[in-house]
Amino acid sequence: MMAEDHEHIQQYLKNQSPSAARALVEKYQNAVFTVCMRVLKERNIAEEAAQDSFLKAFRKLGALQVPGKIGGWLMKIAYTTAIDLKRKKNLLEHSGQLEDVDLPDNNNPETLAISRDKQAIVASVLNSMGATDATVLSLFYIDDLPVKEIANITGLSISNVKVKLMRGRKTIKERLKSFVNQDF
Amino acid sequence: MVHLAEEQIWSYITGEAKAEEVVHVESHIGKCKECEGLYKECLKAHQELQQLEHEVPSMRFSTNVVEALQDLAVLTLKPLKFPTFRYLLLASSLLVVGCSFYLFFEVDASGSQVLTDFVTRKNLQAIIINLLLVLLGVLGLLGLDRLLRKRFRERLN
Ligand SMILES: [Zn+2]
Numbered sequence: 555m556m557a558e559d560h561e562h563i564q565q566y567l568k569n570q571s572p573s574a575a576r577a578l579v580e581k582y583q584n585a586v587f588t589v590c591m592r593v594l595k596e597r598n599i600a601e602e603a604a605q606d607s608f609l610k611a612f613r614k615l616g617a618l619q620v621p622g623k624i625g626g627w628l629m630k631i632a633y634t635t636a637i638d639l640k641r642k643k644n645l646l647e648h649s650g651q652l653e654d655v656d657l658p659d660n661n662n663p664e665t666l667a668i669s670r671d672k673q674a675i676v677a678s679v680l681n682s683m684g685a686t687d688a689t690v691l692s693l694f695y696i697d698d699l700p701v702k703e704i705a706n707i708t709g710l711s712i713s714n715v716k717v718k719l720m721r722g723r724k725t726i727k728e729r730l731k732s733f734v735n736q737d738f
Numbered sequence: 739m740v741h742l743a744e745e746q747i748w749s750y751i752t753g754e755a756k757a758e759e760v761v762h763v764e765s766h767i768g769k770c771k772e773c774e775g776l777y778k779e780c781l782k783a784h785q786e787l788q789q790l791e792h793e794v795p796s797m798r799f800s801t802n803v804v805e806a807l808q809d810l811a812v813l814t815l816k817p818l819k820f821p822t823f824r825y826l827l828l829a830s831s832l833l834v835v836g837c838s839f840y841l842f843f844e845v846d847a848s849g850s851q852v853l854t855d856f857v858t859r860k861n862l863q864a865i866i867i868n869l870l871l872v873l874l875g876v877l878g879l880l881g882l883d884r885l886l887r888k889r890f891r892e893r894l895n
Contacts, residue, residue: 570811572804579800584792591793601795608803609810676786695787723748727783 560621567616579608582625585697586632589707592688593636594643595681603639607632626699630707633689640685672730679729683722690715691722742766742773744780751777751784829877836870839863 559581565574586607590600611631618627680688686708693704701719705712742763749755750763767774843863 572808575807576800576804579803583795583799587795588793601799604795605803605806609806612807672786673789676790696790696792720745720748723783724744726787727779730783730786731779
């Protein structure tokens with residue numbers, strides 16, 4: 555798989571081959587888009603950020619030292635790009651929203667009652683979390699990345715990643731608990 | 739009896755706990771209903787989290803990226819090698835040559851004597867002047883292309 559990536563990268567660097575570019579995009583688009591979604595929450599804006607991330611990545615593809623690390627490298631670019639876009643958006647909207655406040659509103663029984671599916675609850679909690687907390691949780695559980703790699707992608711310290719992971723888990727646990735209690 | 743900290747339970751679940759920690763957590767859960775309950779809640783959350791999947795962008799996403807990439811590739815091509823000084827020199831000497839040709843033919847074109855059946859002096863004048871105009875036009879476009887690419891790259895960085 556890594557050899558395949560290496561080959562596509564070389565092809566792209568050599569003659570900007572569109573098929574090599576497409577192969578790389580298709581392989582990593584879900585991971586990149588997920589990071590953008592965790593930060594930006596809205597599909598169309600996240601897609602814009604994901605596209606920007608890929609364009610940036612292809613522009614500096616030659617600077618990628620270890621082709622085997624392209625996944626983490628792309629996600630790091632995606633995270634930075636998404637955070638930048640979020641800042642710009644916040645400035646534009648003059649919204650007083652603080653970054654990284656994770657206070658999922660617990661008083662939303664309608665949506666909870668409608669979506670009986672626990673996965674939908676986890677997804678909605680993830681969506682209501684702060685950008686960094688949601689990204690950390692997502693990288694750990696969906697991308698199966700070690701804490702060290704998550705720290706590298708988000709620019710946080712390892713201990714900070716651990717704190718955010720713990721906080722995220724607790725939030726998910728509490729929300730699931732309140733859902734189960736409501737069920738009976 | 740001191741209850742387990744939630745952090746201990748989580749590191750037990752995720753497998754980060756050391757061997758003696760594992761023994762401690764397991765023996766405590768075995769004899770404490772309260773911590774067993776907490777453990778079950780955490781485990782449930784952990785399992786749900788593990789089932790999460792990637793978000794998927796729209797169907798057209800990869801096509802959009804590749805197309806944007808190609809647009810960008812065209813615009814960021816290196817400009818043709820064309821040093822500004824030599825470029826200006828060439829353009830102005832073409833102009834001078836063109837003007838002198840024009841004047842030369844104007845002065846001596848009254849006779850319109852026949853060089854061959856087809857090529858009269860007047861004819862020759864028109865051909866050469868047109869050729870020079872086309873060359874000047876091409877040089878102008880090359881210069882514009884160069885300028886725009888430079889602008890675009892400045893905007894990218
Ligand atoms: Zn206990």
